[in-house]
Ligand SMILES: Nc1ncnc2c1ncn2[C@@H]1O[C@H](COP(=O)(O)OP(=O)(O)O)[C@@H](O)[C@H]1O
């Protein structure tokens with residue numbers, strides 16, 4: 001054990017002065033003679049001077065009160081006693097039991113030997129009153145010198161060990177605490193990382209999914225585009241041809257009556273009735289008109305698919321005002337919004353941005369139309385916000401609605417091509433996937449926050465400058 005940790009300080013509290021002399025003789029033997037001897041021994045045997053055991057320090061008090069004052073003083077000076085010998089019978093002041101009680105109130109670590117020839121209490125009573133059996137020994141008078149000596153040795157050593165154990169324990173506790181803090185910090189950091197990684201993974205997954213669907217869409221669009229092209233052309237020709245045929249047919253009808261044979265006329269009449277010629281004349285143009293509408297729709301879908309897969313980007317990048325685009329697009333869809341929602345504009349100051357303006361307008365149109373469609377029979381609100389990011393590198397626009405909201409199961413699918421929850425004819429499921437493609441192409445980001453029954457907010461972030469593509 002480190003000698004600086006050794007505490008050999010002893011306090012004797014006894015009202016009999018001769019006892020103090022006895023203790024001094026026992027515990028503080030005349031060291032000068034001994035060390036002379038040691039020196040002689042060292043010379044004779046060429047040995048090192050034997051390191052003598054750390055000597056005791058003995059203080060005296062003749063009353064309980066005085067003893068307590070010494071203990072307090074020693075604590076204040078940070079030089080506590082390891083051990084006190086306390087006389088049981090001290091008629092003038094506190095007796096031993098009271099003195100011990102008070103000493104322990106101030107210094108619970110103090111080891112105590114209670115010395116007595118006889119007591120006013122039974123030992124059971126003493127132990128009952130003093131709640132410190134593990135720090136208390138009893139020394140019955142008359143005592144043997146070696147008893148005192150050994151008590152002093154072992155109890156000061158016990159005090160040292162107790163303190164060392166406490167020190168080590170507190171060091172250990174500190175270390176554990178420190179480690180716990182470290183572990184908590186690491187685990188929190190880890191958790192953040194896990195969440196970030198999950199988000200990144202899902203973004204990546206979404207991007208990859210859309211990229212592969214984009215390629216597929218481009219292929220399909222290309223394949224469909226050709227047949228749709230010639231079907232449309234042929235259809236135009238067919239329409240013209242049919243008109244000509246009809247003209248001829250009408251001419252024939254005109255001359256029918258003047259044709260001689262009543263037999264032929266009757267045959268023609270029955271043929272006309274069988275094929276319901278009058279009905280066909282009215283129905284064929286109708287069928288043709290509907291088919292043409294269908295063709296137009298297919299063409300639009302193919303165009304959307306091509307836009308989504310970014311096959312056509314022949315247009316030039318331009319510096320354009322986002323707000324103007326939003327306003328003119330709002331005009332176009334005004335009739336759709338009029339009966340469904342109030343449009344509230346909360347525009348921030350925006351710089352012009354470098355973009356393909358018609359495509360950005362298309363994104364905005366999709367978002368606004370979706371917002372309107374999400375609003376139920378009751379009139380709702382569509383709030384349009386714009387602003388610039390703190391770093392001044394991006395602008396953003398938000399379309400918020402008070403519509404149905406999007407359920408957690410639906411949310412991961414809304415950017416998929418052809419994903420729609422709307423009835424046939426109302427939704428193609430291409431609006432958002434197209435918008436996603438356009439925003440990606442601009443190096444921007446589209447995100448959504450939605451709560452079922454409350455509404456949805458779509459946000460589009462766009463860089464002001466097209467760093468990679470521009471210039
Ligand atoms: N503002 C919105 N509120 C609620 N649902 C929405 C909103 N916008 C999009 N959605 C959901 O996302 C789906 C896909 O949207 P979109 O790609 O524009 O296709 P479409 O509008 O033709 O269905 C919609 O069918 C709808 O379920």
Ligand SMILES: [Mg+2]
Pocket residue numbers: 366369370427429430431432
């Ligand atoms: Mg839509």
